[in-house]
Amino acid sequence: MKQKSVNILTKKPSGASTKYIFECDGCSKKFSTKDILAKHISYSHKTQKNQKNTTAVRTQVEQTPVPQLTEIFNYDICEFKTSQKRCILAHLKAHVAEQVYCCNNCDYKSIKKDRLQRHMKIHTGEKPFSCHICKYQCIQKSDLQKHMKIHTGEKPFSCHICEYKCIRKSDLQRHMKIHTGEKPFSCHICKYQCIRKSSLQTHMKIHTGEKPFSCHICKYQCIRKSDLQRHMKIHTGEKPFSCNICEYKCIQKSDLQTHMKIHTGEKPFSCHICKYQCIRKIDLQRHMKIHTGEKPFSCHMCKYQCIQKSSLQTHMKIHTGEKPFSCHMCKYQCIQKSSLQRHMKIHTGEKPFSCHICKYQCIRKIDLQRHMKIHTGEKPFSCNICEYKCIQKSDLQTHMKIHTGEKPFSCHICKYQCIRKIDLQRHMKIHTGEKPFSCHICEYKCIEKSSLQRHMKTHT
Numbered sequence: 001m002k003q004k005s006v007n008i009l010t011k012k013p014s015g016a017s018t019k020y021i022f023e024c025d026g027c028s029k030k031f032s033t034k035d036i037l038a039k040h041i042s043y044s045h046k047t048q049k050n051q052k053n054t055t056a057v058r059t060q061v062e063q064t065p066v067p068q069l070t071e072i073f074n075y076d077i078c079e080f081k082t083s084q085k086r087c088i089l090a091h092l093k094a095h096v097a098e099q100v101y102c103c104n105n106c107d108y109k110s111i112k113k114d115r116l117q118r119h120m121k122i123h124t125g126e127k128p129f130s131c132h133i134c135k136y137q138c139i140q141k142s143d144l145q146k147h148m149k150i151h152t153g154e155k156p157f158s159c160h161i162c163e164y165k166c167i168r169k170s171d172l173q174r175h176m177k178i179h180t181g182e183k184p185f186s187c188h189i190c191k192y193q194c195i196r197k198s199s200l201q202t203h204m205k206i207h208t209g210e211k212p213f214s215c216h217i218c219k220y221q222c223i224r225k226s227d228l229q230r231h232m233k234i235h236t237g238e239k240p241f242s243c244n245i246c247e248y249k250c251i252q253k254s255d256l257q258t259h260m261k262i263h264t265g266e267k268p269f270s271c272h273i274c275k276y277q278c279i280r281k282i283d284l285q286r287h288m289k290i291h292t293g294e295k296p297f298s299c300h301m302c303k304y305q306c307i308q309k310s311s312l313q314t315h316m317k318i319h320t321g322e323k324p325f326s327c328h329m330c331k332y333q334c335i336q337k338s339s340l341q342r343h344m345k346i347h348t349g350e351k352p353f354s355c356h357i358c359k360y361q362c363i364r365k366i367d368l369q370r371h372m373k374i375h376t377g378e379k380p381f382s383c384n385i386c387e388y389k390c391i392q393k394s395d396l397q398t399h400m401k402i403h404t405g406e407k408p409f410s411c412h413i414c415k416y417q418c419i420r421k422i423d424l425q426r427h428m429k430i431h432t433g434e435k436p437f438s439c440h441i442c443e444y445k446c447i448e449k450s451s452l453q454r455h456m457k458t459h460t
Contacts (some may be wrong), residue, residue: 018437023029024040101116102109105123110116111267119141121127127137129144133151138144146167148356149155155165157172159208161179164357166172174195177183183193185200189207194200202223205211211221213228217235222228231240239249241256250256258279261267267277269284273291278284286307289295295305297312301319306312314335323333325340331349334340341362345351351361353368357375362368368393373379379389381396387402390396398419401407409424413431418424429435435445437452441459446452 005180023159024037026041029040029302049390060286061258091310095377099112100109101113103116103119105120108116108119110119126404127139129139129141130137131147131151133148134142136147138147149167149232155167157167157169158165159175161176161178162177164172166175177195183195185195185197186193187200187203189204189209192200192203194203211223213223213225214221215228215235217232220228220231222231233251239251241251241253242249243256243259243263244353245260247258250259250260261279267279269279269281271284271287271291272276273288276284276285276287287308295307297307297309298305299312299315299319301316304312304315306315316337323335325335326333326338327340327343327347329344332340332343334343345363351363353363354361355368355371355375357372360368362371366429372389379390381393382389383399383403387398388396388399390399401419409419409421410417411424411427411431413428416427418427429447435447437447437449438445439452439455439459441456444452444455446455
């Protein structure tokens with residue numbers, strides 16, 4: 001039977017850069033130390049472990065770079081890989097150790113009893129080390145020491161490419177992968193790639209549908225604990241981040257950073273097809289669907305389609321009749337909070353948008369944009385049957401009903417039918433006798449404002 005042996009060259013030629021690698025004759029694997037080679041032979045070639053005439057040969061490699069540790073220690077024993085020598089040496093002990101300590105609750109194993117004892121605290125929930133400044137608690141003293149740097153502001157590790165600084169060396173190593181573009185972890189189902197294994201594990205829950213964290217107040221469920229913690233602030237009303245320029249407050253620091261771009265006017269994302277610019281990448285992605293015509297969300301009750309899921313959720317309230325927002329000054333009710341905020345300006349008389357050409361003022365920016373087309377003469381929408389042109393798409397849709405003869409609104413008292421809802425509302429005042437517009441000079445009253453304006457000309 002062939003013996004496991006390694007050749008030794010005892011002399012080193014002068015002037016040569018020498019690296020020593022211990023090579024196993026049984027499988028040609030190479031190792032950086034004689035001890036590791038011996039452990040390899042003991043584990044991988046057990047049938048020959050009693051052969052004591054194993055010799056070691058030190059092979060001299062002149063001017064030849066030594067492979068990286070991840071290549072040297074590439075065992076068939078398990079899939080463990082690392083770029084740190086101390087980690088691979090510690091890991092190898094688990095394979096050759098006479099006694100291994102195992103956790104009864106999970107698959108954790110260790111060759112050191114104290115490490116198992118520390119691990120068990122994860123299951124018991126014991127956290128003997130706590131911060132005297134905040135409520136932070138942890139299992140290891142080293143974790144507390146790292147945590148304290150948050151309070152002191154100490155960040156000993158910094159990136160030589162950008163201004164990033166951090167507390168832990170591992171965070172810096174992970175950060176550097178952003179610059180190198182390295183994403184060693186990838187999803188086998190989709191094209192997702194990431195820097196950290198934990199990020200991949202979180203991502204996989206999207207495919208499995210697993211949402212381990214849930215709110216005890218509402219039905220909200222999520223994949224990450226941090227998402228649940230952020231969600232709970234909605235219920236508590238906590239908004240720890242505030243703008244120093246306006247009264248804006250928010251739950252997340254990232255939201256505040258995005259908000260500040262409103263004040264600076266910064267719009268880092270722009271459309272390559274039109275002049276659209278925006279603050280957030282997600283807004284640009286949504287905008288691009290306008291150009292592609294993509295509308296991934298559709299209503300199962302009507303033909304409505306839209307770009308955003310939130311828009312579909314809002315639309316569905318039309319079918320359910322749900323109007324969760326109501327005015328405390330009148331009977332107005334609506335589906336969206338933004339609609340109520342806009343409505344309240346009617347009561348306050350606030351009209352933040354004004355025309356620089358005439359005295360026109362309005363509540364909404366979109367109304368001002370539409371008004372400006374009156375001055376420019378722009379009428380982008382035209383009828384394909386007649387010469388009718390208009391400013392708004394909705395006006396064209398209403399106009400087309402003239403050609404189709406469609407009159408969707410009808411009076412329940414008489415046979416009156418009309419194209420527009422506003423015309424029906426005006427007609428109903430004939431039956432109710434309501435005349436909301438009156439002349440301050442005489443006793444004239446009328447249903448429409450335009451009728452009062454015509455009447456006033458009789459006094460002039």
